[in-house]
Amino acid sequence: MKETKLLTERVGKYDPLDLKGYEASGGLEGLNQALAMEAEEVVEQVRRSGLTGRGGAGFPTGSKWESAAKHGPGPKYLICNADEGELGTFKDRVLLDGDPWAILEGILIGAYATGAEQAYIYIKGEYEDTFGLWEKLIEKARDAGLLGANILGSEFSLQLSVAKGRGLYIAGEEFALIASLETRRAMSRLKPPYPTEQGLFGRPTVVNNVETIANVPFILAKGWREYRRFGLEDDPGTRMFSLSGDVKRPGVYEIETGSGTLRGLIDEFGGGTREGGAIKAVQPGGGTSAFLDETSLDCTLSAEGIRKAGSSIGTAAVIVYEQPKSAVGMVKKLLEYYGNESCGRCAPCRLGIKRMQEIIERVNSGRADVDDTARLREIGRAAIRASTCGMGQVFPLPVLSALELFGQDFEAAVNKGPA
Amino acid sequence: MSEEMRGFDVQAYEELVTENSPVTEENLFIVLGKVQDIFGGVPREIVRDLAVRTGLAEARIYGALTSYRDFKVQAEGRD
Amino acid sequence: MKEICLTIDGREVKVREGTTILEAAKSVAVDIPNLCYDPRMAPIGMCRLCVVQIESRAGLTTSCNTPVEEGMNVCTENEEIAAIRKTILELILSEHRVACTSCDKEGSCKLQDYAYRYQADEGRFGLAERRTSRRNYASNSEAIMYDPDKCILCGLCVKYCAEVEMNEALTFGGLVNEMEVTTAFGIDLEESSCDLCGGCVEVCPSGAMMERSAVGRGRQKELTKTRTTCPYCGVGCQIDLNVNRKTNEIVRVSSEVGCIPNDGNLCVKGKFVMEFVGHEKRLRTPLIKRNGRLEQATWEEAITLVGERLGRIRAEFGADAIAGLSSAKCTNEENYVFQKFMRAAVGTNNVDHCARLCHASTVAGLARAFGSGAMTNSIEELKNAGCIFVIGSNTTEAHPVMALYIKEAAVKNGAKLIVADPRAIDLVRFAGLHVAQKPGTDVALINAMMNVIIEEKLLDSEFIDARTEGFDELADAVKDFTPEMAEKITTVAAEKIREAARMYAGAATASIVYSMGITQHTTGTDNVLSLANLAMLTGNVGAESTGVNPLRGQNNVQGACDLGALPNVYPGYQSVEDAAVRAKFEKAWGKELPAKNGLTIVEMMHAIEQGSVKALYMMGENPALSDPNLNRTRAALEKVDFLVSQDIFLTESGEYADVVLPSVCFAEKDGTFTNTERRVQRVRKAVEPPGGARNDWEIICEVAGELGYTMAYEGAGQIMDEMASVCPIYGGISFERIDSVGLQWPCPDKDHPGTKYLHKGRFTRGKGKFNAVKFKDPAEVPDDDYPFVLSTGRQLYQFHTGTLTRKSRVVNQVSPTGYVEIHPADAESLEIVDGDSIEVVSRRGKVTTKAKVTCRIEKGWLFMPFHFCEGPANMLTIDALDPLAKIPEYKVCAAAIRKVKMTS
């Protein structure tokens, strides 16, 4: 297996505040190409490139832009989602710090294509330095005529503001993120309408993940045909895998979709398990994706491949668990993180996540009763089936898949009794 | 600025507001973030002042702030 | 609108496009469980109980926010959905203190009902920690109680406050796992932007929010609901009195979503202020003044005495030496009986009531311009008006539920809202334009607007030609009256006047809304005529959402006028001077009737002064606090030979009376009120009256008997039937027809559906009449001695003379004392700070009250609410009258203020 550096090629190759350095390595070509086209053509390029969202949901980016672009006059917004909250995910930061001008260029192209005149980049609160870097970067960009009125002498104008996340995972969910920028509680809401119809301040809004946006300059610079030479027909391009957990070499690896297997990623790039033991389980798409056990690791690294194996690619954050970990402990850790992260809108999510956490703690400490696994399944079903956003619909997946794959761990814990 | 705004650096706040003028719904979240970063919390007087400036209800701003782990609201000016 | 056909649980359903699945199911009696749905607000989607399965859709769908689609096939419950609902309920119960044993909500708790329906096990997921003991935003409220342990975080209260009441006093606060309902910084509710409408309590599906005063006084399942009409303002909200039959107490007031005209919305008064009903100070026996003191007496003694004294005065001085004040608080039936009593039993037209003090100029002005003096449109129509021009009406405080429709129009339906008011009243928050005209300069403002409209050819010539007369005189009168001239008089910038004119004239449908700020002037009738001119000039009258809408103050001021409690007309505005009309009434009442107009309220007082009126019979009126120039009024009450006060309390006026007769209040009687949109609505008996208090009409009938005229009825329904027979606009109305929804007059016969808006196609008087009016100064303008313009008016929490409201703990908590509003600059120059005790002085008297320093008012102007007997604003007001309507100029007089030096 090998890395294909479509997005990460420039990372670390130039001083991140140095626009010249960026331009010297081929930067701004995409923007220049875009500004020479009609906005619709730009949307068309992205649509034909087959690019899908890298923030977790995998929605086709071109369609999203198209639906925001088709709205007539009046303000529109573009938001670059740099909240990167999903457990095990740290790829966006690599780009934000290592090749920020490319993200800026992507934002500019996106705003031009959709008709937004105000954009926001919403950066995870813990990324203090990144936030500082972007504040400076925006000033530099303004000085260089890349932000403000008549960008690069064109008719196109854009303001970009940088907002800092305030310590909530759920604020990365697009509606909660919008609410956040509107100075509301970080709460998701019912859909439809979708953000591209009624988003920020009730106006059409595009929300895109950092990595998604990072693909855009290439597509515009080289054309969609060139882009589609990478990766699979129905899932083109590359994915930036964040590899973590019990591996020797955690890190971010950019791989063409379909060009390897999960096992290959763990063994060849990750150097195998940390202690050299057998793999107990893997979460291939971040902390809210379903567990795969050792038998499913030969699936291809693509959305479809991982789905077939029984999980989802999510944010492409691969978390490895080594034997002899107990599934109960693994699940407990996850719920400790997600247990306070419901936005509070949906009763089954808000209450289910907490009750699940309590039950798992009971199981873990040997105080569970025979009904507790049934309770977990009941909560799981209610939350998955009756919640409104991706949070409630997925947080039970690791728990339910663990019950499925590692039922004996739960039985053992229940039978053990309190210490 | 009202007399009630005691207990924190009023001048720093005024500068912040001038820098981000006009404060509207569009940049309020960002301004509040800066208030938090400068003062270590968001005093009630500032919420009230920003509510007047933006025309948003105090309850709305308060409710929003308290939903984030990293915002701290302060009932009285910082002591 | 398009019809959509779909299938719900195997049944074909047809509904309007845009209907949600939940509503569609409801229409065929399929009850999809829901804990966070209310048709008045955008869907919240919190409870997730309403999920359904739609054929060919992968997931489940919430039915509360999903509109129906053609051919949709919906299954509202299957095994999986039922199981999910059960789990969700069990999860909700895990954080809900299940205390049904001691909960007031039992009997109307949706949570309990669903838990039962799905057999949810409250202990399935354990029980969470309690937090009830902590102080919360409502801990100190007299009105509302909040128990976070019963709160299921459905969000309805927060949403109601933001979207319907538009106050945003409430929010969710805290991180997700500590979330609860709160105000900003948890401040006391009464300190927040809350106006105590009680809507949050009403929408709460659990027992988390309750009326504090209801707690422990009867669980919902033990209460009986009686539908009746609110006794306060002219909106006429339909309320349900929830009565504990065992204690004969009104435990709470509720209102049903969907009811007309208020759609379940109420204001603080209708919702919380009912303590007066069973109050200990209620009169229980008649009182007779002996040796200067009022002493208890029997009914027989009292009635005999009244009969005797009135009889003697009539014999000695003639019937016109007797005058009667009827009441806008009493029912239509009582007003009818009272005026009949004065005219037929006593033999005089000296009957009037407080409409004189609020809307006589409306009646006079609109009758001249259009032919009838009432609100032309329905309340609900305001919602869809393209432009609303509110002038001289502090709607959010005086007619709060009406204001909801105006706010909805402006905020949700994109209406242009123009507010013309000297003060920055609450509605200004929603207005596209605020015009702060100097008090008493309305004619100047409106004339200038018309000048612009004619100048810029924004007028509706077609309408003017076809439907009006007198246009040329009007055009002449306003031709030279430019906005620049008006600016000098009104202080409003000329450009703003132009903008207002363009906004109003440019809308497809435009409604004028006005109230006492227009009418209570010596130029009150002129003001009203000007508004009528403005409407006709632009063709804005006689269509849906388009017209001239006076908001009547008291609950039944419309009805009291309709039923002839006026000195110049019989019921139905039929002139007493018209011989044919008089003949009709003489025949109906079997008595010869006086032919000349009687005296109006203020004229009565003056006649007492001069000695020509010797006896005054007051039914539910309190002139000692409500009339202008109180010193003079009180002297008159003191002077009159014989004074009867028939009331539910011993009022300030009652203190002067020779005989006091205890009557029953609205909650203890049957009858009807007519609201400001001409809707005749039922009043129903819900509780037993205290002691020996009697129906007003029964008392009057007995006194009539003493005077040798027989009046006898079996009940209010029979009076209504008699009213219908002599009053054509009420001709088709009967108790049966208005059992569930009131009818709007004119309703001439049994098959007539009532009239939604007036003057469609034709004005009542045939052609609409333009009346050119010229601006005149108010009777008293500021000078060196009295440099301020003083205006008086209403305040949300109080009603009229405070007889009813000031007995309420809820009201006393938020509105304990009177005050005078003063601009900060004026305050500063007089060294007055907020809360100072200050003396307000006019040529007629002085009162001491508190200063309220506020930017709501302009420099040089003062505002005082008139409800407070310890600082009665009407000590100061002038009793100069409008020459036509005889309404006093409450809104403008000259005054001075000074700080009271504190001794001690």
Ligand SMILES: Cc1cc2nc3c(=O)[nH]c(=O)nc-3n(C[C@H](O)[C@H](O)[C@H](O)COP(=O)(O)O)c2cc1C
């Ligand atoms: C609970 C939750 C948290 C999320 N957090 C993030 C995040 O931190 N960053 C992100 O890009 N997308 C996040 N998303 C996905 C966003 O809602 C949204 O789909 C995404 O930003 C769209 O961008 P894309 O189309 O480019 O992927 C989250 C979704 C959910 C349900």
Ligand code: SF4
């Ligand atoms: S699923 Fe959870 S996070 Fe998403 S909207 Fe519902 S409560 Fe909020």
Ligand code: SF4
């Ligand atoms: S009483 Fe009315 S205004 Fe007050 S909080 Fe409740 S809904 Fe809001």
Ligand code: SF4
């Ligand atoms: S107080 Fe009542 S209405 Fe408000 S959120 Fe709680 S349960 Fe819902």
Ligand code: SF4
């Ligand atoms: S708006 Fe008027 S009628 Fe309605 S509840 Fe309030 S006082 Fe009563």
Ligand code: FES
């Ligand atoms: S009623 Fe639909 S989610 Fe509560």
